[in-house]
Amino acid sequence: MTRAAPVPTSTDPAGFARYLRVAASLGRRRTGTGMRYEIVVAILWFGPAIVIGTWNDLNTSVSSNPPLDWPAAGLLLIAGAALIGLACITIGPVTASREWRAWVLSTPLDRGVLLRRRAVGLVALLVVPGVILGAVLADAAGVRHGPALAAVLLGIAAAISAGGVAMWQQRIRHAAAPRGRGWLWCVVVMAAAAIVVNLRHADPLTAGTLWTAAGTGVVIMLGLTSLGLSGVGLIPLASLAAGSGSVSSLALAVQDQSLAPLAAVLAIRPGHRPSGAVSRSLTGTGRRVVLAMDRRRLLRDRPALVRWFATALLPYGSWALLSGVGWGPAALVVVTFVSAVTAISALCGTVRQFASTPSLADRYGLDRAEARSAAMVIPQIGAVVWGVLTAPILLLHTPQFMAVLVPVTAFAAVAFRARQAPFQPGFVVGQQYSRDAARLFARGPALLIGGAVVLALIAAGLRQRNL
Incomplete structure (x- = not known):
C-alpha cells in the first residue's frame, strides 16, 4: 500500500518542501524512473573497491x-578545484526544473527553504571529485601513509570551496552574463605554472605541515560553503534556468565527443562590430562545392582552430607532469587519445549536419552517403596533421607503434560517431531502467572510455615486452 504525500499547512513552510519531496518520490515509483536508485547502486557496487584500491x-x-614536487602539486590542486568550479558554474550549480520555476518557486514561500536541500546535495556530491583530486595528487607527489589522508582532506576542502564560490557567483550573476571564463583562465594559468615550477626541485613537506594545510583548507571550506548556502534563497529564477541549456550542451558534447557544443557556454557575448569575413558565393554542385563550403566554414571558425591547436599541446604539457612515474606512458597515451578525439571532432560539424538532416545532401546533387564522405575529407586531413604534430612525444616516451595507432583509433571513433543518425528516444514508462541510458552510453562515452582503456592496455603490454 502506497502512502499519500502529507498535506502542507500554511503555518509550516518547510512542510511544503517535504510534500514536494514525497510527491516526487511517489511519482518516480509509479513511472519507474529510478535514476537515484541506479546512482546509489553504482556507488555501492564500485565505490568500496575503488576506495580500498586507492588506500592500498x-x-x-x-x-x-x-x-611532482609539492609546489607543482599545490598549483595543480588549485587548477583542479577551478576545473570543478567551472563544471559547477556550467550546470548552475543550483538548478530547478521548469515545473518548479513555474509553480513552486514563483510562490510567496521562502525560496531558500525549497532550494537549500538541493544546494546541500551538491556540496555532498562534491566530496567524490575532491577525494579523487586529493588522492591523485598525493600519489603523484609521493605522499604516503598518514599524510596521504591530509592530502585527500585538502582535495575535499578545495572541491567543496569551489562549489561554495560557484553558488555565491550564481546569486550575483545575471542570467545573460558569460559563465566560466574566469574559472577556465584559472585552470590554464595554474596548470602552466605547475609545469614551470615542476622543473625545479623542492624539498618535501613534513607531515605536520600537510595537516596544518588541511586544517586551514577545512576552515576556508566551511566559510565559503556557508557563504554559498546562505544566499541560495536570493538566486534569481532566470539563473536557476540558465544551467539547463548548459547541461544539455554538456550532454551533447559527451555524446558527440566534441567541444563545439560547449563553445557557446564560454563564448563572449557578441558585439556590434561587423564581421570581417568576405562574402563569396558558392557555385557548382557535387563534392567540390561541399569541400569548398566546409573549408570556408573552417577558416571562419577561429575558435575551432584555436581549440584544435590547443589540444595538440596537451600531450606535451601532460608529459612534463607525468615524466618519471611508472604509469606515465600509459597515461600519456590516454591523454593523447582524448585530445585527438576532441581535435578531430571539432572539424566534423558539416558531416554531423548531413547525418542529422539527410535531405540536405539532395541540395548538392549528391547521394547521402557520398555527401557524408565528402564532408569527412577535412577531418581526415586534420587527423593526419594532428598525428604528425603529436608523433614526437609518442615516439620518444611510448612504444613507437602508438604514434600511428592513437590517431587512427581516434579518427575511427570520431568518424563512426559523426556519421550516425539523430538519436531516437525509446523510453517506455513503467520500466525500472531506461533503455535510453545504455543506448546513449554506447553512442558516445563508451567509444571514448573503451578506446582509452584498450590503448592504455596495449601501451602497457608493449612496454613490458620492450617493443
Missing part, C-alpha cells in the same frame, strides 16, 4: 622519485 596504493612506500 597510498599506504605503500614510494618505489621511485615522484613526478
Whole structure:
C-alpha cells in the first residue's frame, strides 16, 4: 500500500518542501524512473573497491622519485578545484526544473527553504571529485601513509570551496552574463605554472605541515560553503534556468565527443562590430562545392582552430607532469587519445549536419552517403596533421607503434560517431531502467572510455615486452 504525500499547512513552510519531496518520490515509483536508485547502486557496487584500491596504493612506500614536487602539486590542486568550479558554474550549480520555476518557486514561500536541500546535495556530491583530486595528487607527489589522508582532506576542502564560490557567483550573476571564463583562465594559468615550477626541485613537506594545510583548507571550506548556502534563497529564477541549456550542451558534447557544443557556454557575448569575413558565393554542385563550403566554414571558425591547436599541446604539457612515474606512458597515451578525439571532432560539424538532416545532401546533387564522405575529407586531413604534430612525444616516451595507432583509433571513433543518425528516444514508462541510458552510453562515452582503456592496455603490454 502506497502512502499519500502529507498535506502542507500554511503555518509550516518547510512542510511544503517535504510534500514536494514525497510527491516526487511517489511519482518516480509509479513511472519507474529510478535514476537515484541506479546512482546509489553504482556507488555501492564500485565505490568500496575503488576506495580500498586507492588506500592500498597510498599506504605503500614510494618505489621511485615522484613526478611532482609539492609546489607543482599545490598549483595543480588549485587548477583542479577551478576545473570543478567551472563544471559547477556550467550546470548552475543550483538548478530547478521548469515545473518548479513555474509553480513552486514563483510562490510567496521562502525560496531558500525549497532550494537549500538541493544546494546541500551538491556540496555532498562534491566530496567524490575532491577525494579523487586529493588522492591523485598525493600519489603523484609521493605522499604516503598518514599524510596521504591530509592530502585527500585538502582535495575535499578545495572541491567543496569551489562549489561554495560557484553558488555565491550564481546569486550575483545575471542570467545573460558569460559563465566560466574566469574559472577556465584559472585552470590554464595554474596548470602552466605547475609545469614551470615542476622543473625545479623542492624539498618535501613534513607531515605536520600537510595537516596544518588541511586544517586551514577545512576552515576556508566551511566559510565559503556557508557563504554559498546562505544566499541560495536570493538566486534569481532566470539563473536557476540558465544551467539547463548548459547541461544539455554538456550532454551533447559527451555524446558527440566534441567541444563545439560547449563553445557557446564560454563564448563572449557578441558585439556590434561587423564581421570581417568576405562574402563569396558558392557555385557548382557535387563534392567540390561541399569541400569548398566546409573549408570556408573552417577558416571562419577561429575558435575551432584555436581549440584544435590547443589540444595538440596537451600531450606535451601532460608529459612534463607525468615524466618519471611508472604509469606515465600509459597515461600519456590516454591523454593523447582524448585530445585527438576532441581535435578531430571539432572539424566534423558539416558531416554531423548531413547525418542529422539527410535531405540536405539532395541540395548538392549528391547521394547521402557520398555527401557524408565528402564532408569527412577535412577531418581526415586534420587527423593526419594532428598525428604528425603529436608523433614526437609518442615516439620518444611510448612504444613507437602508438604514434600511428592513437590517431587512427581516434579518427575511427570520431568518424563512426559523426556519421550516425539523430538519436531516437525509446523510453517506455513503467520500466525500472531506461533503455535510453545504455543506448546513449554506447553512442558516445563508451567509444571514448573503451578506446582509452584498450590503448592504455596495449601501451602497457608493449612496454613490458620492450617493443
